[in-house]
Amino acid sequence: MVEKLRKSFQEVFETNKQPRTFLSPGRVNLIGEHTDYNGGYVFPCALSVGTYITIAPREDRNIRFYSDNFPDLGMIETSLDELDYNEKHDWANYPKGVLYMFKDQGHQGTKGFDAYFHGNIPNGAGLSSSASIELAMAIAWDALNGFEMERIPMVQLCQRAENDYIGVNCGIMDQFAIGMGKKDHAILLDCDTLDYSYAPVKLEGVKLVLANTNKRRGLADSKYNERRTECESALSDLQKVVSIKHLCELTPDQFRENQHVITGETEKRRAKHAVEENDRTILAHKKLQAGDVQVFGELMNESHRSLRDDYEVTGEELDALVEAAWEEPTVLGARMTGAGFGGCTVNLIKEADLDNTLKRIAKSYKQRTGIDTEFYVVDIGEGTREMINETK
Numbered sequence: 001m002v003e004k005l006r007k008s009f010q011e012v013f014e015t016n017k018q019p020r021t022f023l024s025p026g027r028v029n030l031i032g033e034h035t036d037y038n039g040g041y042v043f044p045c046a047l048s049v050g051t052y053i054t055i056a057p058r059e060d061r062n063i064r065f066y067s068d069n070f071p072d073l074g075m076i077e078t079s080l081d082e083l084d085y086n087e088k089h090d091w092a093n094y095p096k097g098v099l100y101m102f103k104d105q106g107h108q109g110t111k112g113f114d115a116y117f118h119g120n121i122p123n124g125a126g127l128s129s130s131a132s133i134e135l136a137m138a139i140a141w142d143a144l145n146g147f148e149m150e151r152i153p154m155v156q157l158c159q160r161a162e163n164d165y166i167g168v169n170c171g172i173m174d175q176f177a178i179g180m181g182k183k184d185h186a187i188l189l190d191c192d193t194l195d196y197s198y199a200p201v202k203l204e205g206v207k208l209v210l211a212n213t214n215k216r217r218g219l220a221d222s223k224y225n226e227r228r229t230e231c232e233s234a235l236s237d238l239q240k241v242v243s244i245k246h247l248c249e250l251t252p253d254q255f256r257e258n259q260h261v262i263t264g265e266t267e268k269r270r271a272k273h274a275v276e277e278n279d280r281t282i283l284a285h286k287k288l289q290a291g292d293v294q295v296f297g298e299l300m301n302e303s304h305r306s307l308r309d310d311y312e313v314t315g316e317e318l319d320a321l322v323e324a325a326w327e328e329p330t331v332l333g334a335r336m337t338g339a340g341f342g343g344c345t346v347n348l349i350k351e352a353d354l355d356n357t358l359k360r361i362a363k364s365y366k367q368r369t370g371i372d373t374e375f376y377v378v379d380i381g382e383g384t385r386e387m388i389n390e391t392k
Ligand code: GLA
Pocket: 029, 032, 033, 034, 035, 036, 037, 170, 171, 172, 173, 174, 338, 339, 340
């Protein structure tokens, strides 16, 4: 792969420079949805698919981006002195946002670069291709300039690029899972303190399968920001009676005792989801550690119901795909993953007769929605890194 990317880089930029290649994964969240910005726990892992950046410095301050996922856009050109958001720059605003934040934090680069991007994360699937691009740019820019930024500050810098430059008010989960991922492990992350631990994902005879609704996540960003605002409003009502910084500091019992102070019914349901989902995530992690995949699966199902009924971020397609999976006796758990409103579901399915199970799920989903689904059997991969001596 690295060799192939080097050749493509040299062709596109008409150079014989020897570039460096970095790989940044996508992510899937096993459980703990819409808890990160409420100061709760998440339990994601990095995927083996991701975004490759193949990059070499230039002698001047110019920057050229090219992505073979968007060949029609051709070369996108800017410079170290023109890093402001520019609609015409399309996807390249993601890496530009990262460069902008490095500069903002006093890490100035003096030389521009040429960068060739290649991604194999399914497009629009809600597996965080944007955070993957951000971390890819960050690690490459750091390496080119020898800034030696630690990984967690780098993760936070990429979140800032998404919040303040792109304008999506996301939490820390995606960038953290991508920057800190570990092969065959999920990460239990406390999004308030950023304390984290790795949990081995050992699924004897069970596969982790993603199913794509193939529904693009339209409106997702504005709905996402709306949910955040609703949670903030519930929090400020609760703060009149309990001393908390985040919704997820409450246990479900404490929430029940105090929920009457939340003025809006909608806000109450949003907060209920956040508190209960946080509790489920802590329990789910314990169950997985104890090898109880059955209960882990049931908690995934509960998570979906809560995201459907209380948080209202699922929608027809995600519900149809999850319900199709729930009909199968070999499915231990199924839920939407990520922000919602489209994208993928995550499923735990027994290996025995997997192909036929997937065929039946696809058929049922097609009957309900008229859309074809696609499945990806997940390999949990490493976080963002340079591709040295890796042949794949
Ligand atoms: C998106 C955001 C994350 C997180 C999830 C929902 O992926 O980028 O920060 O809030 O939605 O859990």
